[in-house]
Amino acid sequence: MNTISRTVFCFVSFRLFSALAILIAGILSQGQASHCLAEGDPPSVSVLVSAQIKPYAEALEGLTAGLESKVKLDVVFMNKLGPQEKESLFRKIKTSGKTAIAIGTEAARNAVIELSASDVRVLYLMALNPGEFMDDNMRSCGISLNIPENKQVELIFGAMPSLQRLGLLFDPKVNGRFFLEASDAAGKAGRFIVPVSVEARTEIPRSLAEVWSTVDAIWLIPDRTVVSERIVEYIVKEAALRGKPVIGYNRFFYDRGAAAAFVFEYRSLGSQMADFALEVMQGKNCRATEPVFRFMLNGKVIKKLGMEYRIPEGTAVEVGD
Structure with missing residues (x-):
């Protein structure tokens, strides 16, 4: 191989190597972005349920099925807690998590009121007329029971x-x-x-x-x-x-x-919230969303x-x- 041939060969090889490196880096970065919730310790999400009634239980099933392999869920039924226990719960959420999901109007109302001044984002599900108790800084959003x-x-x-x-x-x-x-x-x-x-x-x-x-x-x-x-x-x-x-x-x-x-199919609402919560946790806009019905x-x-x-x-x- 003469000098010119060696030069051309080295140049082409370098270009191919560079292109291959860029392609591999792109694939790895996409994989990293799409699986960011799966790496390391899974994020902790508090799930606050208004009461142990069938509609909320079915919604919780759909939510759990969609999130349990991606985040750590800490489920609490609010109707079982007294005033001091609720105070302790919200104090713990403020220091240990960035996201709380509230199922039902009462749980959503309590969560928004208690957590609005913190860094915790409240995502509500099956809340009726959430605009009546929403905070002004728009960190709270979710899926209500209000069809336009x-x-x-x-x-x-x-x-x-x-x-x-x-x-x-x-x-x-x-x-x-x-x-x-x-x-x-x-x-x-x-x-x-x-x-x-x-x-x-x-x-x-x-x-x-x-x-x-x-x-x-x-x-x-x-x-x-x-x-x-x-x-x-x-x-x-x-x-x-x-x-x-x-x-x-x-x-x-x-x-x-x-x-x-x-x-409403309540399990479907829970599944809808699972997808919604993952999107918000990955950085998408927190917005009010219509329920599936x-x-x-x-x-x-x-x-x-x-x-x-x-x-x-x-x-x-x-x-x-």
């Missing part, structure tokens, strides 16, 4: 196109803003939300009697003043006697004869009422028997 009003309105009227006037049963002190947002969304679609406002459950029969002749359906939303199992059964029965459908917000309503309901139409009830339904394309609408 405009999305609910769109699904209800889209799936049951014969409905024009929807009676919303609510306490203005609890859901006044919800009514305004839903009314605005319905108005844009040429439909109406009729307020059926009450301040106590004893007012419900009278308030409903005043609107039965002016509404096509009754819509029940999460409202601590209005909703109980007995009230739901009463309203579904009274509506059926008048040939009116009821729209509710969980499987209980559907099983009790509501024509439609927004249904299904809008279930009760085909048997709708048919009995003599109504028609349709499934809008690209929506989470399902039809059951």
Whole structure:
């Protein structure tokens, strides 16, 4: 091999070696970035659960399945703790961890209040109206039980196109803003939300009697003043006697004869939070996120009422028997 050939060979070899080194470094850096939570001691995450009830337990199962191989979970049921035990718990979280996941409204409220001044980020799950207790520095975020009003309105009227006037049963002190947002969304679609406002459950029969002749359906939303199992059964029965459908917000309503309901699968919510928490812990923006849900139409009830339904394309609408 002459001098020129050796020079060319060395140059090409050097370029190939350099390119190979860069490629290997890139692969290693990607691997390091994608597995940063798996290296060394796993980060510790406190999981605060409001109470030992089935929905929270199912959400915890989904959360644990998605996180247990990546982080160390310390699960605490808040309803079992007294004031001093809660104080000790939050003091420990402030000094030992950077992330806390709160399942349920009460756990989320307590965590945000107690940890808002610390470096701990609170991620809430299955919290109702978290804006009522959120801190201002936006370190807290998560997945609530609030489906945007405009999305609910769109699904209800889209799936049951014969409905024009929807009676919303609510306490203005609890859901006044919800009514305004839903009314605005319905108005844009040429439909109406009729307020059926009450301040106590004893007012419900009278308030409903005043609107039965002016509404096509009754819509029940999460409202601590209005909703109980007995009230739901009463309203579904009274509506059926008048040939009116009821729209509710969980499987209980559907099983009790509501024509439609927004249904959550709680284990799926836990899985959603697992993915969300990992993203936040890896540096992605902490933001309020819509919960996964299904809008279930009760085909048997709708048919009995003599109504028609349709499934809008690209929506989470399902039809059951």
